[in-house]
Each structure stands twice: as C-alpha cells, then as structure tokens.
Amino acid sequence: MTAAPDPARSVPPTTAGTPDPEIPDLVRAARGLPVSRTPVWFMRQAGRSLPEYRALRAGTGMLAACQDPDLVTEITLQPVRRHGVDAAILFSDIVLPLVVAGVDIDIKAGVGPVVASPVRSVADVDALPPLEPERLAFLQTAVRQLVAELGPIPLIGFAGAPFTLATYLIEGGPSKEHARTKAFMYAEPEAWSRLLDRLAVSAATFLRAQVDAGASAVQLFDSWAGVLSAVDYAERVLPHSRAVIDGLGDRDVPRIHFGVGTGELLPLIGDAGADVVGVDWRVPLDEAARRVGPARSLQGNLDPAVLLADRGTVDREVRRVVEQGRAARGHIFNLGHGVLPETDPDVLTHVVELVHELTATPAGPTTPAG
Numbered sequence: 001m002t003a004a005p006d007p008a009r010s011v012p013p014t015t016a017g018t019p020d021p022e023i024p025d026l027v028r029a030a031r032g033l034p035v036s037r038t039p040v041w042f043m044r045q046a047g048r049s050l051p052e053y054r055a056l057r058a059g060t061g062m063l064a065a066c067q068d069p070d071l072v073t074e075i076t077l078q079p080v081r082r083h084g085v086d087a088a089i090l091f092s093d094i095v096l097p098l099v100v101a102g103v104d105i106d107i108k109a110g111v112g113p114v115v116a117s118p119v120r121s122v123a124d125v126d127a128l129p130p131l132e133p134e135r136l137a138f139l140q141t142a143v144r145q146l147v148a149e150l151g152p153i154p155l156i157g158f159a160g161a162p163f164t165l166a167t168y169l170i171e172g173g174p175s176k177e178h179a180r181t182k183a184f185m186y187a188e189p190e191a192w193s194r195l196l197d198r199l200a201v202s203a204a205t206f207l208r209a210q211v212d213a214g215a216s217a218v219q220l221f222d223s224w225a226g227v228l229s230a231v232d233y234a235e236r237v238l239p240h241s242r243a244v245i246d247g248l249g250d251r252d253v254p255r256i257h258f259g260v261g262t263g264e265l266l267p268l269i270g271d272a273g274a275d276v277v278g279v280d281w282r283v284p285l286d287e288a289a290r291r292v293g294p295a296r297s298l299q300g301n302l303d304p305a306v307l308l309a310d311r312g313t314v315d316r317e318v319r320r321v322v323e324q325g326r327a328a329r330g331h332i333f334n335l336g337h338g339v340l341p342e343t344d345p346d347v348l349t350h351v352v353e354l355v356h357e358l359t360a361t362p363a364g365p366t367t368p369a370g
C-alpha cells in the first residue's frame with residue numbers, strides 16, 4: 001500500500017544498537033526520531049465525510065457496526081485507501097468498553113452517546129459492570145485482520161479517558177457545560193474518584209486488547225478535559241488518566257494524549273504520561289511546544305473548519321501548521337479535532353499530499369527540531 005522503505009534513510013537506533021528502518025514515520029515522529037516526511041492522519045477520518053462509509057453503514061446501527069469485525073476492518077481501511085494517510089485509526093467509539101460491559105448506552109445519529117440510566121450516586125458507580133477482557137475477542141479479531149491488511153501502515157488503537165467517559169455517564173448524554181459532572185466531582189469526591197478508577201481500569205483493558213492484537217500506537221481521548229481548571233485537572237483527573245497509560249505496562253507503543261480546549265492543561269496532559277500531546281487549533285504549535293517542553297512530540301492542529309474554506313486558505317493554513325510544527329520535538333500532522341461530516345473528502349486527500357510535499361526530504365531524514 002506504500003512505497004518500500006528507502007534503504008538510503010539512516011534511521012537512528014530505537015533500542016540500544018539496533019537501527020530499524022522498518023519503523024513507520026508516525027512512530028518515529030512520536031518518539032522524536034528523524035522522519036522521511038511528516039506523518040498525517042485525521043481524527044474521525046473514518047466516518048460520515050466518506051460516501052463509501054455512509055453506503056456501508058446504511059441499515060446498521062453505530063454500535064452494531066463497531067462490534068462486527070469485518071465492518072470495522074473495512075471502515076477502518078476506507079480512509080487509508082482513499083487519502084493515503086500515514087496511519088489507520090480503529091473504527092470504534094469511546095463508549096464501546098462500557099457497552100460491551102453491559103451499560104445501556106445508545107449512539108444516536110447527529111447527537112452522540114445517550115445513557116439510559118445516568119450515574120448520579122455512589123450506588124450507581126458500584127452498580128457499573130466491570131469489563132471482562134474475554135468480551136473483546138471481536139475487537140482483537142478486527143485488529144488482527146487490519147494489521148494483516150495494512151502491512152507497514154500503523155494502526156492506532158484508542159480509548160476514552162476517564163473524565164470524558166464520566167461526562168457521558170453523569171450527564172446522560174452530550175453536554176456543553178458539563179455542570180452536573182463538575183457538581184458530582186465537587187460534591188462527591190469519593191464517588192468521583194471511585195468512578196474514574198473504574199473507568200481507568202476498563203479503558204486500560206480496552207487499550208491492552210488492541211495493542212496485544214497488534215496496534216502500533218494508542219491515543220487516549222480526553223476530549224472534554226478542557227472544561228476543567230488546571231488545579232482540578234491535576235488533582236481530580238490526571239491521576240486516573242495516568243493510570244490508563246500506566247496500564248499499558250512495558251508495551252512498546254507510543255502514547256498520544258488529546259483533548260479539546262486544553263491550552264492551559266498542555267503540560268499536565270503531557271505529564272499524565274504521553275509521548276505525544278494532541279493540540280487543538282487554539283494554541284499555535286510553536287507555543288504548544290514551549291508549553292509541553294522538549295521531551296514530547298505534538299500532534300495537530302489544523303482547524304477542521306478550515307477544510308470548508310477555499311483552496312488558497314486551506315494551503316496557507318496547512319503551511320502555517322507545518323512550519324509551526326517544526327518547533328516541536330516531533331510532529332504528527334492532524335486536525336485540531338475530528339473531521340466535520342460536511343468536509344469534501346478530496347480536500348482531505350489534498351492535505352495529505354501537501355503535507356508530504358512540504359516535508360519530504362529526498363536527500364535523507366530531517367530532524368524536525370532542526
């Protein structure tokens with residue numbers, strides 16, 4: 001599916017004394033190693049912007065599709081074939097571990113996850129069923145099929161972080177202010193901590209299942225963490241997100257950690273244990289690199305709405321993100337949040353080509369930091 005690795009590339013050792021030219025650019029960028037060109041993928045690349053996705057999904061509910069290994073495989077591959085992105089992301093959803101464990105959740109089209117009985121008390125927390133790893137056999141089948149089909153292209157596994165999952169469980173569905181969630185966090189600190197502990201355990205189980213079946217990297221989505229102050233995030237959320245990442249043990253895969261509106265939290269998001277901090281469009285990548293420090297790479301951060309503008313604007317903004325990304329230890333090009341459903345897929349393909357063109361190094365690898 002991609003060109004054979006270029007033997008002329010000199011790839012530094014990743015483990016003492018063993019240079020490995022087989023390591024994909026995504027993994028190298030995540031580790032701050034030289035890349036042949038900046039890797040690109042898009043959050044929500046598999047989904048409603050693609051007509052072939054809408055055709056395949058017709059008549060199948062979102063959660064049913066996520067539990068059908070053949071559908072998961074095909075939907076995950078669609079954007080890789082069409083756009084030539086440098087990574088696939090497993091077609092699934094952050095609420096899937098809860099659904100598989102037996103929590104009554106539906107994903108309503110155009111709305112998002114809706115929880116039948118929201119969590120509002122300690123008793124509700126204790127009643128949440130645990131996720132038995134054996135119930136993830138379908139997911140591991142999908143991952144194995146994908147790894148076989150993808151060849152050298154890495155598959156990113158993912159999970160929802162405890163805070164973001166807690167917002168759905170407590171609110172009962174999507175919300176803007178997350179007021180009930182915060183009220184529960186302040187009023188019931190012990191129940192809160194117990195809830196996030198449980199969510200961390202199931203997120204870690206979900207990630208391990210994907211990595212053990214062959215995923216090459218993982219992303220922890222804490223999409224809504226940006227609604228918290230740095231102090232509350234540090235004290236009441238970060239330890240639980242760290243527990244998810246620590247739950248991967250010594251599995252040697254890069255960890256990407258992302259949230260929206262997290263400008264003030266960027267150093268903490270890194271501290272929770274990420275190799276790569278995902279950044280939305282609000283903070284330019286050179287400034288994000290200063291906030292995160294030299295020990296981590298960055299992912300992001302084109303505003304998804306830019307893709308709805310004219311070609312000149314798209315090109316200018318892509319160039320800006322690429323240039324600002326050079327300040328980071330390593331840069332994985334992405335959007336600042338998911339692809340909007342109304343995006344023209346041809347524009348996504350164009351962005352992949354442009355990023356590759358702007359960052360290709362025919363004479364050999366570059367070090368993004370200079």
Ligand SMILES: Cc1c2[nH]c(c1CCC(=O)O)Cc1[nH]c(c(CCC(=O)O)c1C)Cc1[nH]c(c(CCC(=O)O)c1C)Cc1[nH]c(c(C)c1CCC(=O)O)C2
Nearest residue numbers: 043044045046047091092093094109110111112221223338
């Ligand atoms: C918060 C969150 C959710 N799910 C996810 C997050 C974190 C990322 C983010 O912040 O966007 C993660 C997610 N959800 C989905 C993926 C698949 C992989 C990918 O292409 O990125 C991933 C990584 C598929 C999906 N998840 C969902 C869809 C759309 C459902 C459909 O096609 O009918 C897809 C493709 C549904 C969903 N699920 C959720 C929402 C808010 C929605 C959108 C509701 C809507 O607009 O319809 C919860």
